[in-house]
Amino acid sequence: MKEKKAILLVGTADTEVNIQYATGFHAVDPVVCLCCGKKKWLVVPAMEKLRAMSESLSHNVKVLTPSDLKFSTKNKGRLIQWTEGLLNFAGISSVVIPPFFPAGLAFELKKKFRVQVAETQLFSDREIKTSEEIKHIIKAQQAACIAMENAVKIIAGAKIKKSFLWEGNRKLTSERVREIIFQTIFGYGCIAKDVIVAGGYQAADPHCSGSGPLKAGKTIVIDIFPRHRESGYWGDLTRTVVRGTPSDKWQKIYDIVLEAQKNALAKVKPGNTLGAPHMAAEETFKKYNMKTDFAGEKPKGFVHGTGHGVGLEIHEAPSLFGSDKKIRAGNVFTVEPGWYEPGEGGVRIEDTVLVTNTGWRFMATCKKQFCV
Known part of the structure; x- marks a missing residue:
């Protein structure tokens, strides 16, 4: 079976603009975004779900919250759990991340997933x-x-x-x-x-x-x-x-x-x-x-x-x-x-x-x- 590879983004509209480019969502707080071919997912705080669904409507994005991923109350606010949970939900084992991806998060992800740092633009269409x-x-x-x-x-x-x-x-x-x-x-x-x-x-x-x-x-x-x-x-x-x-x-x-x-x-x-x-x-x-x-x-x-x-x-x-x-x-x-x-x-x-x-x-x- 051919292994899936996907682009993984974590951050806000200010720290990772590719999230807005890929999904249309202007994230105020940190979110997790996953793009694999034509499929796109966002994990956002529960309070942002309706806005995220509205802003990303034309980009065909599946918007999720920590509750949708069945996290306990303890882990609902932790980005590493959001990220791991989304990758497991989407069936993704190998990801490409941008050069300025959060280092601590990348370190933790490498324990369970294959993580590759992009050497070229992730979204060349932006040009x-x-x-x-x-x-x-x-x-x-x-x-x-x-x-x-x-x-x-x-x-x-x-x-x-x-x-x-x-x-x-x-x-x-x-x-x-x-x-x-x-x-x-x-x-x-x-x-x-x-x-x-x-x-x-x-x-x-x-x-x-x-x-x-x-x-x-x-x-x-x-x-x-x-x-x-x-x-x-x-x-x-x-x-x-x-x-x-x-x-x-x-x-x-x-x-x-x-x-x-x-x-x-x-x-x-x-x-x-x-x-x-x-x-x-x-x-x-x-x-x-x-x-x-x-x-x-x-x-x-x-x-x-x-x-x-x-x-x-x-x-x-x-x-x-x-x-x-x-x-x-x-x-x-x-x-x-x-x-x-x-x-x-x-x-x-x-x-x-x-x-x-x-x-x-x-x-x-x-x-x-x-x-x-």
Whole structure:
């Protein structure tokens, strides 16, 4: 008899997004999910059974509770019993788990089952977005665009006094701009774990959140990546602005980064390699004799990849860096070249795009303006 093999997932919507992808259920508390061919099972707390049945209806999922698996009261709250009970219920003896599966649980399972850690994506179809998924991402991206407009508006309206930006009688800070962004995206049905508003030398660190007063004439990198509360899908958008007059050096760098993004976008079409947009961005910087240095204590230049997939995770496959895999219609990813100089500042321009049959289109549009 041919041995059955199945995908085993354990976690919440935040810790294991494949559960939502496979079943449609947005798990608040840890649940156990098993997928074997077209068959799918979920073990959820009793209080979540009705919601799980409703949300997973279109995915043909069998929803169970610990009571359905005949557990004693003592074991109803233990994930290891849920997992073992579900595998026995489904007649499964061999499972594939994701790399970030709970280690303690995997250790216990190996005593009774064959457990293999996946070396490739468990759900490769996630790279090709459905029309419904595209709608979800658009909502998140639109919220990011509106929040960006509001952020730039307050920066553009700031007065310049003694090299600082002022909002009324107080200095305009990264925290204040971030507050406006949080409020905006919440009003459009989204949340964000963080938002980057990094000015001056802080902008040289690509993932620095930014803090303190913002200065005139210095680059301000604003990176907004909201998650839609209802769907769980993300958007991602970055703009770089200056209030006041930038130096000739940073005006030139901005223009080159913008050109790098345009050149990268020109390579976004089905059939090209996923690495082609990154190569186009790199070649743009090389054309202007701009050299990236990874060797120093503080890396300088174009120090990250050109883009990453966006969906149920803010960073997911496919990646636009060093890959010979082909771009495919339905891919959704960012295109975000940047340039960073430690101690001075940075520039990044990012849009999230959908690959079409003939090229690409923005998931939502947002104005690009350096001097505001």
